[in-house]
Amino acid sequence: MDNFTNQAILRLEQVNLSTRLKTQAQNNLPGYPILQDISFEVFPGDRIIIVGLAGAGKTSLLRLINRLTEPTSGKIYLGNQEYHQISIIQLRQEVTFVQQESKLLGMTVREALAYPLVLRGWSKHKIQERVSYWQEQLQIPEQWLGRTEVQLSAGQRQLVAIARTLVIQPKILLLDEPTFALDPGKASRLIIILKELTQIHKTTILMVNHQLDLAQQFCNRLLHLQKGQILANQHSSEINWEDLKTTLIQAEYQAPEEWI
Numbered sequence: 001m002d003n004f005t006n007q008a009i010l011r012l013e014q015v016n017l018s019t020r021l022k023t024q025a026q027n028n029l030p031g032y033p034i035l036q037d038i039s040f041e042v043f044p045g046d047r048i049i050i051v052g053l054a055g056a057g058k059t060s061l062l063r064l065i066n067r068l069t070e071p072t073s074g075k076i077y078l079g080n081q082e083y084h085q086i087s088i089i090q091l092r093q094e095v096t097f098v099q100q101e102s103k104l105l106g107m108t109v110r111e112a113l114a115y116p117l118v119l120r121g122w123s124k125h126k127i128q129e130r131v132s133y134w135q136e137q138l139q140i141p142e143q144w145l146g147r148t149e150v151q152l153s154a155g156q157r158q159l160v161a162i163a164r165t166l167v168i169q170p171k172i173l174l175l176d177e178p179t180f181a182l183d184p185g186k187a188s189r190l191i192i193i194l195k196e197l198t199q200i201h202k203t204t205i206l207m208v209n210h211q212l213d214l215a216q217q218f219c220n221r222l223l224h225l226q227k228g229q230i231l232a233n234q235h236s237s238e239i240n241w242e243d244l245k246t247t248l249i250q251a252e253y254q255a256p257e258e259w260i
C-alpha cells in the first residue's frame with residue numbers, strides 16, 4: 001500500500017456528468033449538467049478539501065470517484081488504469097467512500113467495525129487488534145459496541161462509519177462532510193488523525209468540508225467547485241482563507257436560481 005511515488009494516484013480527464021432524465025414517455029431527454037469539464041490529478045498522500053455552495057457538485061464528484069455514478073463523458077484513472085479496466089470490487093477496496101448518512105445495516109457497532117476485515121478473511125485475533133486500535137484512536141467507548149444505529153446519535157454514527165472505513169486503511173478515502181455532526185473536540189481530533197494517516201501511510205484523502213477552520217488545518221490542496229465547474233485548484237500556500245470565506249458567504253446570498 002505504501003507506494004511512495006510522484007505519479008498521480010488518481011486522475012480525472014475532462015469529466016462531465018449530466019442528469020439522465022428518463023420518463024416512460026420520453027427516454028432521451030438531454031438532462032442538465034451537474035459537473036462540467038472536470039480535470040485534475042491527485043498524488044499519494046494528498047489531503048484535498050472540496051468546497052463550494054450547496055448544489056455545486058461536491059457529492060456528485062465523490063460519487064464519480066467511488067464509481068457510484070458513471071461520467072457522461074471523460075475518463076477517470078486509478079494510477080495507470082482507466083476505471084473500466086478495474087473490477088468494482090477491487091476499485092472499492094482501494095477507494096472507499098464515507099457518505100454523509102452512513103448505515104450500519106442492522107449490525108451492532110462491534111459487528112460493523114469488524115465486518116470489512118471479516119470480508120477480507122482476516123483472523124479473529126488480527127481483527128480484534130486492528131479494530132481496537134481504531135476504536136482507541138477515535139475514542140469510541142466500549143458502551144457503544146453492543147448498540148445498533150438507532151441507538152446512536154448522528155455524530156456517533158458518523159464516527160463509527162469513519163472507523164469502519166479506517167480499519168481497512170484504504171489507499172484513497174473519500175469523506176463527505178465527516179465532521180458535520182461531531183462536537184468541536186471530536187471534529188478537531190478526527191482531523192488530526194486523518195492528517196497523520198496521510199503522512200504515515202500515504203493515504204490520500206478527498207474531503208468535502210464546509211468548516212473552513214478545520215479545512216485549513218487539514219488540507220494541502222483545495223478544490224473549489226462552482227456551478228459544477230472547477231473555479232480553483234490551489235495548493236494550501238496559495239489560499240487566502242479570509243477571501244475564500246467571504247467569497248463563499250457572498251455567493252450564498254447571490255441568486256441561486258442562476259444555477260440549474
Ligand SMILES: Nc1ncnc2c1ncn2[C@@H]1O[C@H](COP(=O)(O)OP(=O)(O)OP(=O)(O)O)[C@@H](O)[C@H]1O
Nearest residue numbers: 019020034052053054055056057058059060061260
Ligand atoms: N441523482 C440526481 N438526479 C438529478 N439531479 C441530481 C442528482 N444528484 C444530484 N443532482 C443535482 O446535481 C447538482 C449537484 O448536487 P450535489 O449533491 O453533488 O451538490 P453538493 O455540492 O454536494 O451539494 P450539498 O453541499 O448540498 O451537499 C444539484 O443541482 C443536484 O440537484
